[in-house]
Amino acid sequence: MVTGTGRCPLGGLPKGAKAEIVGLDESSVITSLHPGELERRLIEMGLVEGAQIEILHEGFPRRDPIAVRVNDHTVALRRAEANAVMVLRLDGGAV
Amino acid sequence: MTKSKLPRALPPRLALVGNPNSGKTAVFNAMTGSRQKVANYAGVTVERKEGLFVSPAGTRVRVVDLPGTYSLRARSPDEEVTRDVVLGRMEGEETPDAIVFVADATNLRLNLRLALELKRLGRPIILALNMMDAAAKQGMAVDTAELSAELGMPVVSTIAIERGGIQSLLDQIDRTIQVAEVEGWSPVRAECGWSEPSSRDLRDYHHEVERILSRAVSTPARPHLATRRLDGILLHPATGLLILLTVLFLMFQAVFSWARLPMELINSGLTELTAWIGTAMDDGPLRSLIADGIIAGVGSVVIFLPQILVLFFFIQLLEDTGYMARAAFLLDKMMGGVGLHGRAFIPLLSSFACAVPGIMAARTIENRTDRIATIMIAPLMTCSARLPVYTLIIAAFVPDTTVWGGWAGLPGLVMFGLYAAGIISGLLVAFVMKRTVLKGAREPLLMQLPAYRLPHPRNVALGLYDRGKAFLMRAGTTIFALMVVMWFLGSFPGAPEGATEPAIRYSVAGAIGHALEPLLAPIGFNWQIALALVPGMAAREVAVGVLGTIYALSGSGDALRTSLATALTQSWSLPTALSLLAWYVFAPQCLATLGVVRRELNSRMWPAIMFVFLTSLAYGAAFITYRAAIAVLGS
Numbered sequence: 001m002v003t004g005t006g007r008c009p010l011g012g013l014p015k016g017a018k019a020e021i022v023g024l025d026e027s028s029v030i031t032s033l034h035p036g037e038l039e040r041r042l043i044e045m046g047l048v049e050g051a052q053i054e055i056l057h058e059g060f061p062r063r064d065p066i067a068v069r070v071n072d073h074t075v076a077l078r079r080a081e082a083n084a085v086m087v088l089r090l091d092g093g094a095v
Numbered sequence: 096m097t098k099s100k101l102p103r104a105l106p107p108r109l110a111l112v113g114n115p116n117s118g119k120t121a122v123f124n125a126m127t128g129s130r131q132k133v134a135n136y137a138g139v140t141v142e143r144k145e146g147l148f149v150s151p152a153g154t155r156v157r158v159v160d161l162p163g164t165y166s167l168r169a170r171s172p173d174e175e176v177t178r179d180v181v182l183g184r185m186e187g188e189e190t191p192d193a194i195v196f197v198a199d200a201t202n203l204r205l206n207l208r209l210a211l212e213l214k215r216l217g218r219p220i221i222l223a224l225n226m227m228d229a230a231a232k233q234g235m236a237v238d239t240a241e242l243s244a245e246l247g248m249p250v251v252s253t254i255a256i257e258r259g260g261i262q263s264l265l266d267q268i269d270r271t272i273q274v275a276e277v278e279g280w281s282p283v284r285a286e287c288g289w290s291e292p293s294s295r296d297l298r299d300y301h302h303e304v305e306r307i308l309s310r311a312v313s314t315p316a317r318p319h320l321a322t323r324r325l326d327g328i329l330l331h332p333a334t335g336l337l338i339l340l341t342v343l344f345l346m347f348q349a350v351f352s353w354a355r356l357p358m359e360l361i362n363s364g365l366t367e368l369t370a371w372i373g374t375a376m377d378d379g380p381l382r383s384l385i386a387d388g389i390i391a392g393v394g395s396v397v398i399f400l401p402q403i404l405v406l407f408f409f410i411q412l413l414e415d416t417g418y419m420a421r422a423a424f425l426l427d428k429m430m431g432g433v434g435l436h437g438r439a440f441i442p443l444l445s446s447f448a449c450a451v452p453g454i455m456a457a458r459t460i461e462n463r464t465d466r467i468a469t470i471m472i473a474p475l476m477t478c479s480a481r482l483p484v485y486t487l488i489i490a491a492f493v494p495d496t497t498v499w500g501g502w503a504g505l506p507g508l509v510m511f512g513l514y515a516a517g518i519i520s521g522l523l524v525a526f527v528m529k530r531t532v533l534k535g536a537r538e539p540l541l542m543q544l545p546a547y548r549l550p551h552p553r554n555v556a557l558g559l560y561d562r563g564k565a566f567l568m569r570a571g572t573t574i575f576a577l578m579v580v581m582w583f584l585g586s587f588p589g590a591p592e593g594a595t596e597p598a599i600r601y602s603v604a605g606a607i608g609h610a611l612e613p614l615l616a617p618i619g620f621n622w623q624i625a626l627a628l629v630p631g632m633a634a635r636e637v638a639v640g641v642l643g644t645i646y647a648l649s650g651s652g653d654a655l656r657t658s659l660a661t662a663l664t665q666s667w668s669l670p671t672a673l674s675l676l677a678w679y680v681f682a683p684q685c686l687a688t689l690g691v692v693r694r695e696l697n698s699r700m701w702p703a704i705m706f707v708f709l710t711s712l713a714y715g716a717a718f719i720t721y722r723a724a725i726a727v728l729g730s
Binding site for chain 1: 168205208293294297301322327331336423424425427428538539540
């Protein structure tokens, strides 16, 4: 088993992937929100460094949005915004 | 000791704060029962729920149920209300004396951060660990004494949906009140203790929560496996969508079939009331005002109450079970294609019964532009008030034959086409609006998918009661006033001596109808139609009755419709009839809708825009239909 070799955005993970959040970076995300706002909202929903996540379900079409288990609860978000969450894969999937 | 021991003028006031899905409203319902009143906060359309209860020690306590939020940093009008009330910034609202923070015990990591934020305010605060039954089932062991010591606030366990399940909370409220009365309540303005947290503050709160949980929770809750398994089916792209469509279909069916009997009862009740007034009162303007203006007008709106209750019954079930968030998840991408929020489907679906509750249901959409877009297209969904008009014209002009080798009846097909025209144009309008006037990237979707729960009958019943009351209040105020105005326009001045034509022809409405006639001639409307459209503004189906009056027909109900259909066949051309159908798909022929838009968006501009753009669409569609029909059929 190969452990994740690097950081990758949450938005790119497939269903079933498990990972740990290692950072938040909203600079690449196009949003209607003020700078910094998306990051704060993500933290408020528990998407913060150290949280263990797992992609549980995918929407339709184009596998968007995604349902992510964050520690004990489940959060739905779109892949576009999920790209602000940097993760380290724990299940050895390709990065 | 001698701080403020003056007797208080008003009973102490508690505020219930908590995350969405924490069971806060269930706690509120358990505290107050039906002793609650729902109104709006001044100037905004956020619901204000306040109730009263007597504590075990005999103190009268007022309690306000604030909108659920994850943070005091407000992201939506609802959350702004929570912030402003808690901070004492809300104009005309007292600052709460104490806060009861309701937390979902199975989800403490997410919930407790806000408790820490609230603690900064320096007001007495009680933490209620709600849904302790579910937490225990999931194997969670929490040391409430340790949690209380770490957080520096009293902690109680509650099961809000169980009889006596909030006893420990009520006892704690008494203790908190007694302590505050001895030590003095905190200063009225305590907002200096709070400032908007930065992302660093949020992370600090988060670490603090992790630290506290590691000390107070010996065994964390196991994940809710049933929810995960169910979601495997209900969120699956194929089965999930299929089930969602089935649910929506059943809901739609129920709105029409369950509501039929009570609607008929209301209708016959109103008919009898009118008849009774006809015998009990002398003929005159007052009798006409009561019978034709108030009873007929307000009745034409109140008759939708059963449909609204059935609809909100389903909405409440979907919300309480946790399915609503799943439906929004499933539809997010598809609705996003036209720029609408995943939650927009419920308001739009509701609008098939009546746009008024549909527009009210748009409150669940947090973002204002998303909400405006939804509200603006809600009237394009074919509401049931259009049905009498559609069925009349179809009966008069569409031959009752089958097409496609007997697979489909032509009248049904036309009806389907009218529904489809409304839906498609609604989506088109949303698409255009989101790229022009309501531009801007979509609000991010960041939504908790709560564990599935069985709905609790009391919460469903109280929720329905509130909805029904709100609707009737509206019918009793705004709609009542509009109906009186419409009646006045249709009745004055009365017909002169020896008049040959129906009285309405001589009224203000008649004059307006006549004035409109040249404007409406290009789309094939005669003066009879123009005249019927004016009182038809009160409610769409009223136009049928007015046409009956104009064509000097007697009778009512089905008999009227049949004879009227015959009269119309003889006096209208087919292009005129088709043009009127096209008009009715779009036209904002409903003052109640415009009134509720004004209220819900707290703006005069949006209902004005809605009126203009829908009227233009209606005129355009009717014009094209009329001209095309003439070109094909010949006049």
